[in-house]
Amino acid sequence: MSVILEARNIVRDYHVPGSLLKKAKTVHAVKGVSFSVEQGKTLAIVGESGCGKSTLGRILTLIDPATSGDLLIEGKKIDIAKGDMTAEMRRKVQIVFQNPYGSLNPRQKIGDILTEPLVINTNTPADERRDRAMTLLKKVGLEEKHYNRYPHMFSGGQRQRIAIARALMLNPKLLVLDEPVSALDLSVQAQVLNLLADLQDEFKLTYVFISHDLSVVRYIADDVMVMYFGEAVEYGSRDEVFADPKHSYTKTLFAATPRADVESIRARLARKKAA
Amino acid sequence: MALLEIENLVVEFQTASGPFRAVNGVSMKVHEGEVLAIVGESGSGKSVSMLAAMGLLPWTANVTADKLTFNGRDLLSMPPAERRQIIGKDIAMIFQEPVASLNPCFTVGFQIEEVLRVHLGLDKAARRKRAIELFEAVGIPDPAERLGSYPHQMSGGQCQRVMIAIAIACNPKLLIADEPTTALDVTIQKQILDLLMKLQADHGMGLIMITHNMGVVAETADRVVVQYKGRKMEEADVLTLFENPKSNYTRALLAALPDNATGDRLPTISELFVDDQMEGAAR
Numbered sequence: 001m002s003v004i005l006e007a008r009n010i011v012r013d014y015h016v017p018g019s020l021l022k023k024a025k026t027v028h029a030v031k032g033v034s035f036s037v038e039q040g041k042t043l044a045i046v047g048e049s050g051c052g053k054s055t056l057g058r059i060l061t062l063i064d065p066a067t068s069g070d071l072l073i074e075g076k077k078i079d080i081a082k083g084d085m086t087a088e089m090r091r092k093v094q095i096v097f098q099n100p101y102g103s104l105n106p107r108q109k110i111g112d113i114l115t116e117p118l119v120i121n122t123n124t125p126a127d128e129r130r131d132r133a134m135t136l137l138k139k140v141g142l143e144e145k146h147y148n149r150y151p152h153m154f155s156g157g158q159r160q161r162i163a164i165a166r167a168l169m170l171n172p173k174l175l176v177l178d179e180p181v182s183a184l185d186l187s188v189q190a191q192v193l194n195l196l197a198d199l200q201d202e203f204k205l206t207y208v209f210i211s212h213d214l215s216v217v218r219y220i221a222d223d224v225m226v227m228y229f230g231e232a233v234e235y236g237s238r239d240e241v242f243a244d245p246k247h248s249y250t251k252t253l254f255a256a257t258p259r260a261d262v263e264s265i266r267a268r269l270a271r272k273k274a275a
Numbered sequence: 276m277a278l279l280e281i282e283n284l285v286v287e288f289q290t291a292s293g294p295f296r297a298v299n300g301v302s303m304k305v306h307e308g309e310v311l312a313i314v315g316e317s318g319s320g321k322s323v324s325m326l327a328a329m330g331l332l333p334w335t336a337n338v339t340a341d342k343l344t345f346n347g348r349d350l351l352s353m354p355p356a357e358r359r360q361i362i363g364k365d366i367a368m369i370f371q372e373p374v375a376s377l378n379p380c381f382t383v384g385f386q387i388e389e390v391l392r393v394h395l396g397l398d399k400a401a402r403r404k405r406a407i408e409l410f411e412a413v414g415i416p417d418p419a420e421r422l423g424s425y426p427h428q429m430s431g432g433q434c435q436r437v438m439i440a441i442a443i444a445c446n447p448k449l450l451i452a453d454e455p456t457t458a459l460d461v462t463i464q465k466q467i468l469d470l471l472m473k474l475q476a477d478h479g480m481g482l483i484m485i486t487h488n489m490g491v492v493a494e495t496a497d498r499v500v501v502q503y504k505g506r507k508m509e510e511a512d513v514l515t516l517f518e519n520p521k522s523n524y525t526r527a528l529l530a531a532l533p534d535n536a537t538g539d540r541l542p543t544i545s546e547l548f549v550d551d552q553m554e555g556a557a558r
Contacts, residue, residue, distance in 0.1 A: 048461070048462055049431075049460055185316040185317050185487060186316065186489070186528065186531050186532070186544075187316060187527075187545065188316075189531075189533075190531040190533075190544070191543045193541055194540050194541055194543065197540065212460055212461060213461075213533075214461070215490070215532065215533040216533050218533065219533035219541070220533075252462060253461060256461045256462045256465035257461050257490065258468075258488065258490025258491050258493060258494045259490060260489045260490045260492070260493040260517065260529075260532060260534055261517070261534070262514065262517050262518050264493065264494075265493050265513055265514055265517055266514065268493075268494065269513075275476070
């Protein structure tokens with residue numbers, strides 16, 4: 001198995017400029033995180049809001065540069081701060097955002113949304129772009145007739161499918177999924193998770209799955225990394241982390257996740273009766 | 276006697292393409308000291324039915340019911356002024372988006388004191404004292420100081436605590452919580468749920484939890500109503516619902532939980548549940 005993504009000691013600081021009354025300060029959003037993901041595997045990054053998981057996602061997607069540390073994609077070091085990025089490098093990583101209502105341009109037709117990455121990054125002729133968009137529309141469970149529609153004509157689950165199709169247009173190696181199902185209903189969530197699993201099998205995709213929902217993570221991930229205040233406090237295979245959490249924060253997180261099995265309901269009702 | 280009694284509630288919205296029925300013949304009862312969960316996907320009419328009970332729907336909505344009573348008093352036929360005395364005092368509601376449901380132009384202290392002034396007519400000093408008490412009750416550190424904060428200066432979890440403080444300000448008999456933790460992190464969700472359950476037990480309130488999270492249902496509810504497309508599919512106590520669900524829809528809903536995944540794929544509701552108008556029609 002080849003390693004697609006490797007991060008070594010990634011650090012990201014944000015400088016908040018001072019003003020007359022305030023001193024300038026530095027926010028350490030990500031404080032030295034290392035991990036690697038093999039082809040066809042899924043790494044889940046878990047943590048609460050403000051722990052730096054989305055910042056890390058932006059660094060992996062090559063949107064933001066890391067302050068220090070190395071990012072290797074397919075063994076090749078990439079530093080976007082240097083500005084020597086080629087279109088080919090950019091094609092390797094794509095992202096699906098959390099809120100499908102915000103991430104699709106309401107004034108663009110689905111066809112234009114899907115073909116835009118090809119227009120920007122490649123010299124593919126128009127008819128091939130169209131063919132590729134049609135193929136992917138069908139792959140994600142939509143139909144060719146949807147090509148000329150606008151985003152407002154679709155439901156949340158369908159929009160997330162469109163966002164996934166757009167991310168796949170450039171045939172990326174790595175897909176960063178930033179809370180892709182947390183805005184969706186339970187039934188739609190199951191459909192989108194199934195779709196992601198199918199696509200992973202078909203295209204040998206590698207996923208970095210950012211989430212705070214442990215039940216989803218347990219279902220989809222191979223490896224799990226738990227982040228807390230910018231640090232990776234726990235990193236290991238899914239079974240290791242779920243069976244034997246080491247760090248106290250991970251334990252808190254597990255304890256806080258509501259459990260929907262009959263035994264825990266029984267236990268709760270018994271406690272209530274006793275009180 | 277039941278605290279809130281709803282029988283055959285129908286809510287229709289006037290739209291350009293004719294009336295749209297959001298709630299179709301829902302009945303339920305909530306007793307004092309009971310936690311009722313209403314579960315359903317978006318569009319199942321769970322929020323709309325509670326907003327109808329509160330009288331908070333816009334004029335385009337047409338609410339009819341065979342019975343809609345609170346503490347034995349008919350809510351539909353009473354004059355609006357009288358109804359307003361009940362709403363916010365005896366029945367209070369917590370909304371989904373804590374940051375969006377507080378007014379950004381006023382301090383949280385002003386917003387909580389407003390309720391105390393309108394419903395209880397307390398004087399300034401008494402209001403402030405009560406507001407500090409309430410902030411303490413919901414676990415906001417440094418309450419006297421925080422009364423002067425604006426909503427944007429507080430985190431999502433803190434804003435939800437302020438919402439809860441406002442809702443319980445007049446010791447309501449019934450508290451309706453509309454997705455109180457959906458916008459929050461799991462660790463904060465746990466704190467808020469614990470707080471709600473503690474307040475419910477201390478005051479013996481009736482509590483209605485509207486949610487789509489089966490985990491939240493399992494952790495809080497005594498009794499559960501499952502809604503789908505404006506119809507009630509099932510009503511059962513919480514253990515029966517999880518152990519032995521009667522309706523096909525509930526079974527599909529439970530199977531779609533990632534917790535219950537057995538194989539590589541999650542069963543989806545559309546595979547398991549064929550929408551049949553006859554199945555689960557109001558019993």
